[in-house]
Amino acid sequence: MGGNTTDTFTLPDLGEGLQEAEIVSWHVTEGDHVVTDQPLVAVETDKAVVEIPSPRSARVVRLHGATGGRVAVGEPLVEFESADAQADAGTVVGTIDATAPAETSRAAAPRAAGGRMTPAVRALARKLGIDPALVQGTGPAGAITTADVERAAQAFAAAAPAEPLRGPRRAMAERMAKAHAEVVPATVTDQADVEAWPAGADVTLRLIRAVAAGCAAAPALNAWFEPETMSRRLHERIDLGIAVDLDDDGLFVPVLRDVGRRNAVALKRGLERLKADVRQRTIPLGELRGQTITLSNFGTVGGQHAELVVVPPQVAILGVGRMTEQVVATDGAPAVHRVLPLSLTFDHRAVTGAEAARFLRAVVEELEGAEPSAASRLRDP
Numbered sequence: 001m002g003g004n005t006t007d008t009f010t011l012p013d014l015g016e017g018l019q020e021a022e023i024v025s026w027h028v029t030e031g032d033h034v035v036t037d038q039p040l041v042a043v044e045t046d047k048a049v050v051e052i053p054s055p056r057s058a059r060v061v062r063l064h065g066a067t068g069g070r071v072a073v074g075e076p077l078v079e080f081e082s083a084d085a086q087a088d089a090g091t092v093v094g095t096i097d098a099t100a101p102a103e104t105s106r107a108a109a110p111r112a113a114g115g116r117m118t119p120a121v122r123a124l125a126r127k128l129g130i131d132p133a134l135v136q137g138t139g140p141a142g143a144i145t146t147a148d149v150e151r152a153a154q155a156f157a158a159a160a161p162a163e164p165l166r167g168p169r170r171a172m173a174e175r176m177a178k179a180h181a182e183v184v185p186a187t188v189t190d191q192a193d194v195e196a197w198p199a200g201a202d203v204t205l206r207l208i209r210a211v212a213a214g215c216a217a218a219p220a221l222n223a224w225f226e227p228e229t230m231s232r233r234l235h236e237r238i239d240l241g242i243a244v245d246l247d248d249d250g251l252f253v254p255v256l257r258d259v260g261r262r263n264a265v266a267l268k269r270g271l272e273r274l275k276a277d278v279r280q281r282t283i284p285l286g287e288l289r290g291q292t293i294t295l296s297n298f299g300t301v302g303g304q305h306a307e308l309v310v311v312p313p314q315v316a317i318l319g320v321g322r323m324t325e326q327v328v329a330t331d332g333a334p335a336v337h338r339v340l341p342l343s344l345t346f347d348h349r350a351v352t353g354a355e356a357a358r359f360l361r362a363v364v365e366e367l368e369g370a371e372p373s374a375a376s377r378l379r380d381p
Contacts, residue, residue, distance in 0.1 A: 006061055009078045011071050012052070014045055014285075020072045021045050022166060023065050028078075032060045040078055043071070044167050048285045058082035068166075117144040128153040172251055179309050182227065184348045187307045190360050192367035193328060195337035201371065203323075204242075204271060204297065205264055210366040211295055211318055212238055212260040217362035218355045222292050224313035225350040232315070232350045237261075241291030241314075242271070244278050245301065252278045253311075255291050299323060299341070308345040315350045318363065319343040340367060 014021060021043035028040055037053040044050075058080035065071045117125070117132060121144055125132050128149060135152045137144040165173050197206070215222040215238050224233045238260040241253040254274040259267060277283035291314055298306060299322035308317045321341035328337045342363060346356045 004081050006079060006081045008076045009040075009055060009080060010074050011043075011077045013073055014043075014050060018045050018073070020070050021050070022070050022170075023067055024049055025067060026063060028060050028063070030060055030063055034058065034060060045171075045285065048283065048288070049281070050285070052077070054078075054080075056080065056082060116141065121146055121149060125149045130156065168246075168252065175311055176309055179311050182312050183310045185307065185310055185345050186348045186353065186356070187343055187345045188353070188356050188360055189305045189344070190342050190364055192340045192342060192364045193337050194323070194340050194367055196368070196370075197338070198371060202264075202268065205267055206367060206371075207295055207297060207318075207320055208240060208242075208256070208259050208267055208271075210363040211240055211293065213366035214318070214359040214363040215260065215293065218359035220351050220355045221316040221346060221359045223315050223350060224292070225315050225347055226313060227349070233313075235292040237292070239290050239292045241294035242274070243294065243296040243298070244275060246279065252283075252288065253291060253294060254278055254283055254287050255289070293317070296320070304341045305343045306345075308343060310345055310347050312347075315347040316356070316359070317345050319345070 011021065022045075024042040024044050026041050028034055028038075034040065034054045035057045036055065039051045040054050041052050042049050043052060059082065060078060061081045062079040064076040064078065071077060116137070116139075122132070124146060125135070125144075130149055130152050132144060135144050135148050138148055139145040164170075219234055220232075222235050222238055224235070225231075226233065237258050240256045240259045242256055244252045244254065246252060254277070256267065256270055256274060262270070274283065274287065277287070291311075293314060294311070294317040296308060296317060297320045299320050302322055304321040304324075306319050306321070308319045310317050319342070321343065323338055323340050325336050326339045327334050328339070329335075330337070342360060344356055344360045344363075
């Protein structure tokens, strides 16, 4: 017969390669008695809030981490005291909670080496709380002057306090930085004459079919690139990431699976479900992972062409600008037609310019072709 034992429950593996999470809210306090599978804490990963349940029945001795703090996989989360401690099971139950806000905290500005300055100017900067690394020097050879420091102090006084990025916006910042550091991007543009589209045509469905046509013409764009081994992985199935903007909540990219083999009815139903789940923040993490290529219809907001960001390990993203009316040559005569601008950004490490051009040409041809029937050639899984 042994006495009470204390052991530590660590943040379990959340899957999908996630390495850390942010604590949104604790459901227990120190001293509470919990039972197996009782929710302990809600943590936010890239795009979803995940409830982590208790792996055993025990008394909570200590909570590691405050609301708004970040904890890495394998770091201590909760200390338990129980008569018969079990091994750390690391169970995770994923749910979405759109009402659980994360607390904010002040973050210090990044520091870097500032310009040259005299001891008096440096003392003034210290007195006013100004980081010299954030001051643009206007003196000789870029030296920072008293006036430079005073201007910086006035600017910081008028500016809003630094707001730490959290949740989707933090995830976006991290992914964009990773993409910028890794990808060798190149962009080709074109436009599709869509004057033949009937009234009420579903633009998104036409775009999805066009991506499928592009992948059929140039399979190299429906792929993942693995720089560690300098290899690429071609995908037979097209799992299309579709960018969805939620204004202040940031950008989400849910995945519409196997778009090349689904009919219009199935695609529309799946697309509506994904968008509803994203807006309600109830989409599972698995539905935000595994894109083989991405579609961004940014033209619904504005803009014509863009140099888009390819998020590794993907190698391509198709952007669609705002539809406009333009004068085009038709049968040797000018005519006003509806035109859709297209931008294709690709990772030049894995995709050649010719492959990108073939992809974009197939996209244009599909968009300019006849409206396919709802049940044509594709299945409804």
